[in-house]
Amino acid sequence: MKLAKRLITFSLAAALSLSLAACGGGSGGSTPAPATTQPAGSSSATEPIKLTMATFLYVEAPHRAVIDRLVEEYNKIDPNVQIEISGAGYADYWNNLTTEILANNETDIMQIYPENLASYQTLREGGAFLDLTDRFNAAGLEGKLTGQETGVYDDKTLGVSNYSWGTTAMFYRKSMLEEKGIDPESIKTQDNFLEACRKFSEGDSVAMGVVYGTHAFSVSEWNRLIARPVSNGLYFADGETAPYTADHLNCNSEANVWAAQWWNDFIATEKCGKLVLDKKDSREMFWNGEVPFCMDGPWFIGMCQEHDAAMMDDIGIIPQFDVVYNGETYKPNPTNFPVLSLISSKCEHPDEAWDFLLWMTSAEAQKIIADCGQIPASIEYASSDEYKAAYPLSALFYDFMENNYTTLIADPAIPEYSELSQVMIDAAAEMFTDTPVDVKPILDEAHDKMAAILGS
Structure with a gap:
C-alpha cells in the first residue's frame, strides 16, 4: 500500500x-x-x-x-x-x-x-x-x-x-434486575442476555444504549460481544493473524454475517437497545436508571464512583456471556x-x-x-x-480473564488497519440501525472494499 x-x-x-x-x-x-x-x-x-x-x-x-x-x-x-x-x-x-x-x-x-x-x-x-x-x-x-x-x-x-x-464485561444495576426477578448469575449465553433484556423492552424502555453512526464503538461493542467470539476475527481469519491479504479477509464470513444479523435484530426487531451517538450517552442512561446494562471496562468503575458514590452499592459486574452458534458454545475473547x-x-x-x-x-x-x-x-x-x-x-476483570474468557484478540496492527476499520465503521452505520436490514450484502461490499485496500 x-x-x-x-x-x-x-x-x-x-x-x-x-x-x-x-x-x-x-x-x-x-x-x-x-x-x-x-x-x-x-x-x-x-x-x-x-x-x-x-x-x-x-x-x-x-x-x-x-x-x-x-x-x-x-x-x-x-x-x-x-x-x-x-x-x-x-x-x-x-x-x-x-x-x-x-x-x-x-x-x-x-x-x-x-x-x-x-x-x-x-x-x-x-x-x-x-x-x-x-x-x-x-x-x-x-x-x-x-x-x-x-x-x-x-x-x-x-x-x-x-x-x-x-478488557470489557457487563455492568448491571442490581435493583433493576431484582425488580424484574432476574438473577445476573443466570446470564450465561446471548440467549440468556436477550431474555433478560426483553423484560425491559416495553414501549420506549430499552435494556442498554448502543452506539451507532460514525463512532468506532458502533463496531467494537458488537464485535466484542457477538462477532469475534464466533468468527475468531472480524478482519482476518485465525484470530486476526497473518497473512494480511485479501484472500484471508474474514469480515463477510458466515459467522460474522450471523453475528451482525443478531445485533441488528437485537436493536431493530427486539427493541432492546436504544441508538445513541456517543458512549457517554449510554453511560448516562445507565447512571440515570434508564437501562439496567452497560458494557464497559474497569475504567467505568471509577467513572461511576465519580458520578455518584452512593450509586456504587447498586452496581454489579458479570463477565461477557458465552455465544452459542450452530450448536457450539464459544467463550468471549474481548480485546485487551x-x-x-x-x-x-x-x-x-x-x-x-x-x-x-x-x-x-x-x-x-x-x-x-x-x-x-x-x-x-x-x-x-x-x-x-x-x-x-x-x-x-x-x-474482577482479572478473574474474568482467567476463568471466563479465552485468548484475547487484538485488532491487526498493520499499516492498513485505519482504512480497514473505517470500512467496517461505514458498514456498521448501515447495518446497526433501528430498521431491520439484510446485513450480508453490506458485509460483502465491505469485503470488496477491504480487498481493494490490500491491493487485490
Whole structure:
C-alpha cells in the first residue's frame, strides 16, 4: 500500500481505535507509595530539560488528575526535567498526531493504542518512533507488563505498556434486575442476555444504549460481544493473524454475517437497545436508571464512583456471556486494551524521555495509576493481594480473564488497519440501525472494499 494512498483516509479514520474512554476516581482507596528511586539516567545538567508529551487521555478529568500526579511525583525524583502535557479531544488528537508526524514536529512522548502503532510508525520514512529494544531489554522488563507484545512492530520494541490496560464485561444495576426477578448469575449465553433484556423492552424502555453512526464503538461493542467470539476475527481469519491479504479477509464470513444479523435484530426487531451517538450517552442512561446494562471496562468503575458514590452499592459486574452458534458454545475473547507510550525518533533528549517511561513501570507509579480505576500494566502489582484488596471490583476483570474468557484478540496492527476499520465503521452505520436490514450484502461490499485496500 502506497503511503500517499493511505494518508487520504488516515485522518478520516483518526478515531478508529477502540477508546478505553475516561476513568473516574479511585475504585477502592489508595495504598501508600514506596520511596522513590533516582532513574539510572536522570538529568544532571544545570539547564532544565523540557520534554513534551501528548496523550488522548488528557482531556478527561480523571485521567488528567492521574497524569498530573505522575508528572508531579517524577519531578521530585528529577526536578531538572520538566514535562509538558498536551492533549486534544479524541478525534482531534489522532488528526493532530498525523499532521505533526508528517511535519516532523510531534511531541517527544506520545500515547496511542496498539492498533495504531503500524499506521503511525510508517507515516515517516525510517519510522516515527524511537527503537527502544536495547533500553527495554536492559531494564529487564520482559514478561512484566500486560500487553507489552503489542508494542513491537517490525521486530522492534517501539512502545511501552506502562500505563494501564482493560478488557470489557457487563455492568448491571442490581435493583433493576431484582425488580424484574432476574438473577445476573443466570446470564450465561446471548440467549440468556436477550431474555433478560426483553423484560425491559416495553414501549420506549430499552435494556442498554448502543452506539451507532460514525463512532468506532458502533463496531467494537458488537464485535466484542457477538462477532469475534464466533468468527475468531472480524478482519482476518485465525484470530486476526497473518497473512494480511485479501484472500484471508474474514469480515463477510458466515459467522460474522450471523453475528451482525443478531445485533441488528437485537436493536431493530427486539427493541432492546436504544441508538445513541456517543458512549457517554449510554453511560448516562445507565447512571440515570434508564437501562439496567452497560458494557464497559474497569475504567467505568471509577467513572461511576465519580458520578455518584452512593450509586456504587447498586452496581454489579458479570463477565461477557458465552455465544452459542450452530450448536457450539464459544467463550468471549474481548480485546485487551493497553495504552502504549512511545518516544519520537526526533526527540532531542531520548535518555531523559526513556527514564520517565521506565519510572512509569515502577510500583510507585502503578499505584498512582490504579487510582484512575483502571488495571495497572504491572502484572506483579495488578495480580497482587494488595491490589485486589484495594480495588475489589477492578480485580474482577482479572478473574474474568482467567476463568471466563479465552485468548484475547487484538485488532491487526498493520499499516492498513485505519482504512480497514473505517470500512467496517461505514458498514456498521448501515447495518446497526433501528430498521431491520439484510446485513450480508453490506458485509460483502465491505469485503470488496477491504480487498481493494490490500491491493487485490
